[in-house]
Amino acid sequence: MQEYEVIIIGAGVSGCAAARELSRYDVKVCVLEKEEDVCCGTSKANSGIVHAGYDAPVGSLKAQMNLRGNEMMEKLAEELDIPFVRNGSLVVCRSEEDMPKLRELYDRGIANGVKGLQILGREEVLAKEPNVTEEVYAALYAPTGGIVCPFELNIALAENAYANGAEFRFGTEVQEIRRLEEGYELVTDQGIFRAGFVVNAAGVYADRFHNMVSGRKIEITARRGDYCLLDKSAGNHVKSTIFTLPGKFGKGVLVAPTAHGNLILGPTAIDIEDKEGTNTTREGLDQVLERVGMNAKNLPMRQVITSFAGLRAHEKNDEFVIEELEDAPGFIDCAGIESPGLTSCPAVGERIAGILRERMGLTEKKDFISVRKGILKPVTLPKEERARLIKENPAYGNIICRCEMITEGEIIDAIRRPLGARSLDGVKRRTRAGMGRCQAGFCSPRVMEILAREWDIDIRDVTKSGGASKVLAGTNKDIL
Amino acid sequence: MNNQLSADIVIIGGGPAGLAAAVAAKKNGIDRILILERDRELGGILNQCIHNGFGLHTFKEELTGPEYAARFIGQILELNIAYKLNTMVMDISRDKVVTAMNREEGLFEVRAGAVILAMGCRERPRGALNIPGFRPAGIFSAGTAQRLVNMEGYLPGREVVILGSGDIGLIMARRMTLEGAKVKVVAELMPYSGGLKRNIVQCLDDYGIPLKLSHTVVDIKGKERLEGITLAEVDGRGKPIPGTEEFYSCDTLLLSVGLIPENELSAGMGVELNPVTSGPRVNESLETNIEGVFACGNVLHVHDLVDFVSEEAAAAGKNAAAYVRAAKETAGRAAERASFPAVRLTVGTGVRYTVPETICAERMDEHQTVRFRVGGVYKNCYVSVYFDGERISRRKKAVVAPGEMEEIMLTKKQLMEYPDLKEINVRIEEA
Structure with missing residues (x-):
């Protein structure tokens, strides 16, 4: 015990x-x-959005937490060395008759204490985001909206x-x-x-x-949301997070850049029985693709590199x-x-x-460490420093994931640091190796080798995400 | 960086295209050649293609992939062509400074007289198809599975379903069977296979593996490791037909659903790409819109046979050599280029693209191969060539299909007879 x-x-x-x-x-x-x-x-499976705070009812705990969380995020991201961008958000209204709903959102945002809210006219929206739907009538702009890597x-x-x-x-x-x-x-x-x-x-x-x-x-209740993720080549399609005016289920489908420069589309909102039901469905994905056209145009759908679903923990009140x-x-x-x-x-x-x-009756520690250093990303260094780094540790000169340009040094760091990665998904979420356009086709055998070496296990015991998710079944002809 | 290297020709990629281009460039008089290869050895994807069927055109004998690669690697060594392994090219500037990186040398730059793009292609992942379901372990692209099995000796799974009847999928159906796995079915979305006829016979029929055309995966079951998939028949627009679903238990799903030329470096340096091939737009010299930058092999357009890759790459190597020599001899190549108008190659009914996309009669060789793919299966048809609307040739074909690359031959003599020619159109016509 x-x-x-x-x-x-x-x-x-x-x-x-x-x-x-x-x-x-x-x-x-x-x-x-x-x-x-x-x-x-x-x-692990959500939009990665830092909401401005105009959605939740005035006076609710949701509203209070949203505003406070949004306000805290910037400093937190700095302390913890994680990507966070205040890219602003737009709620797109497509017709004059829906304007009262947009104003309601604006009023609620003001009442919740959201700063900088503005209602922009069609032309202003299109000037800001040329790929917003041509049907845009107006939009609620929230400069405090942001994106973070979840x-x-x-x-x-x-x-x-x-x-x-x-x-x-x-x-x-x-x-x-x-x-x-x-x-x-x-x-x-x-x-x-x-x-x-x-x-x-x-x-x-x-x-x-x-x-x-x-x-x-x-x-x-598990409320499933299906998403599609597009390649970084589509990451500049919009700069802000683009929402449609909220409907009965959730906030509709959004289009947003991610903190790492991909483009994300989704989510759906489907209540399900199975609390492990993180499977996407045809209907769900079709809904994303269909609805996304309501707020953005010219989406390069050929650039979809993966789709996934997450479960929101929806409380009945x-x-x-x-x-x-x-x-x-x-x-x-x-x-x-x-x-x-x-x-x-x-x-x-x-x-x-x-x-x-x-x-x-807790008392504060004197030696609390407020900062955490993320995995060193050589790509962020000036060339000279990067060259020095590789000289000191050649693993930083060895690219393992060619799509995201992730080196062996970063993967080793992800594994060796406290609470380090034990699986392909663990490495992926820490370094982005395997998260790019080939979706781990090239790098997974190499990452498996590194995991096996670092944890000193047989490569056949390497998993995708722990448990029974072993990647390999055996060796050639082993049961013949 | 203190140590900038230089080379007359830098070749990006040491697979079949890069090797053949290097050999040809060397034989055409260029000594300072450097091949940059990201993998641990030369040979590229050939090293994991341990089946035979390579080299029938090039060497008039049937070789395995590694044997075919070895023939070229042997020439690289004999000809003393320089190469660096485990070296990733990070960036190529428009003025041909190649930035690369490896463990030993760190980041370094190579100033190139000419660049040959030979990076090959990658496989389309599951996500590109929006296949619904869970995301467990056990879903591999066919090429990843091929590497694990053929180069590393590991079996990815024991009960296998394969989606896509591209050549790698077909080859892997046979390989997995030989290594002790049970391949239950190969499903293909289209009403025809995307692979070579001979592979369907030798890899599926010979082993009793069913091929289900017009079928796709509509669900994936299994939270940790794959437990099974559901196949359904699709209608003419590729939509699953309700009621046709059939569940297959399996621990492995291999995807052979298309290859994408890997042109992130090319795009980064400003090379124009053709949206149909996802490869660079090239002229008769296989030169891109950037002077002195050439492309060949699967980075240009996806090939079926390595023999044709080698042939194409040799042309790129030869042309790059000529470019380097000319650049050394004359300062004003741009002026020379401007004096020769290029003829546009356009696609008509049934033809998806052509490589090259322009031809200059004065600059072309006596014979110019134009390669293309068709968009559907056509039986008893003609491949016709029109010069500014006038049909100048047609060749009868029993069948043409998207899975098999086609070609036509143009001669310098033909083009010289039409001095004002603007457009060459290639199309499929009914017999």
Whole structure:
């Protein structure tokens, strides 16, 4: 049995942001994650958008977290050395009769405290974004909208929390939670954990854990969003994030550059039963391709390099639930964190840490390390420095992923650093090796070699994403 | 950078195209040639093509891919042509300064008199097809699987479905079978195969592997490792027909769904690309819109047979050599070029593209091969050539198909007879 003061269930952005904020204090924290890595659920499959904050209802926790998260993101990105761009966003309105809805959005944004909002006329929009649909009538412009790399944000939060003493247990699935006199006992497939306080940041599974300890049940529905990702050659198609006026389900389909210069289209919003249902469907992808034409034109659809689906953790009251349970003291929910969850995560972490600080009487560490250095990207260095780097470490002269120009040095760094990559997907999310236009066709055998060498395992045991996802089945003629 | 190298011709890529271009350039009198190869050895994709069928045209005998490559590598060594392995070209400037990188030398620049683009192609990934479903381990492009099996000795899976009947897919159906896997079916979206007829016979028919034309994968099952896929028949527009779905359990899906010339470097230096081939637009010398920059092999347009790659690349090597010599002799090649008007090659019914896209009668050799692909299957048809609307030749063909590259031959004599010629049109006509 292992004891901690705080156990966080889930190593997505919310769990890791909470871990990082808590690591400012003298408190023993452990994050339990059922997958082999951080960022394996909702956090890895979303739009990567930092929302301005005009969507959520005035006075809601969602609105509050969105605004605060947006405001915090810039400094956080700097501290954690991750790509973040305030590229601005446009909500496209296609007809005069929809203008009241656009004004409503504007008014709500103002009431929520969003800065710099403007309603732009057709010509202004087209001057700003020539590839917006010709049918544009007007648009709501939010200069504070941004884009961030969701993987790097999640990974960096975890790494920084770890550097400040938070522990992480991967491949550890919580199966049962028992109330103790003081605190909770968590039964996992890796043994029993105890803690006085539990943070439930389990994404689409947050209702399961909540309902284990509380009589007031909550319900989280997996709301699937399908996406298409286009090659970097299409990354300049639009500069801002382009939304359509929100409909009944989510925010419609957006077109946006990603923090790394691809173009992303999506998502759909389809409620599903299966909380593991991250499969795209024909209907979903068709819907993305069809609806995307509502807000942008001339999209180079031949440049699609991959499609994927993510599950939003939708709470039935459409609100974030971030609070200690009245009927389960010491159990803190972080549930229903759907959009704008990524934007909100810095604020969500802050709020959770705040709740625990009050409850536990936590004191700040003197030696909190606020900065984290990302994986060194030689491509960002001036030529002379890059040459020096290769001289010192020749692995930085060896390109493994030719599409994204990722070197062996970066992949080794991704594996060796704390909470390092153990699988192809782990390497991919940390370095982008395999994320380019050939989608790992050329580099995967090489990355597998490096993983096998660095972890000292047989290459046949290298996985795509942990568990049973082995890439190779055996050797030639081994069963003949 | 302190040490800038220079070479008369820098060849980007040491695969079949780069090797043949280098040999030809050397034989045409250029000594300072440098081949830059990103992989661990010369030979390119041939090294993983351990099946036979290579060299029937070039060497009049049947070789495996590595044997075919070895013939050229032997000549490279004999002719003392310089090359660097494990070297990635990062950038080529419009004035032909090549920036490259490797472990030993770090970043370095090579100032080139001429550049031959011979980077080959890459495979279209699953994402380009928008195949719905999960994204588990066990989905490979056929070429990746080929490398794992043929060069590294690992079997990617045991129960296999192959989507796409391109040549690599067909070859891998046989290879996986020989290595102990069960290949259940090869599915092809189009109503015809994208591969060579001989490969369908020798790789599928001989092993009893069914080929399902007008079928595609409509779902992928399995969260961690692939568990199975669903095939469905498609209608004339490639849309799945409801009710025709059929589930196949399998742990591996190989995709052989097309090759894309790898022209990021070319585009970066300002080379104009043809959207149909995704390769550079070239003239009769295989020279791009940038003077002294030539292209050959699969980076120019995807070939079926390496023999034709070698032939094309040899022409590029020879022309690059001529360019270098001329540049050394005369300062004003631009003036020379301007005095010869180029004839445009255009495509008519059934023809998707031609390589080259322009021909200059004065500059061309006695014979000029024009290669092209058709857009569909045509039986008992003619391949016809029109000079400014006048048909000057037609050749009867029993069948032409997108999977087999076609060619016509033009002669200098023919073109000289039409001094005011503006346009040569190639088309398929019914017999």
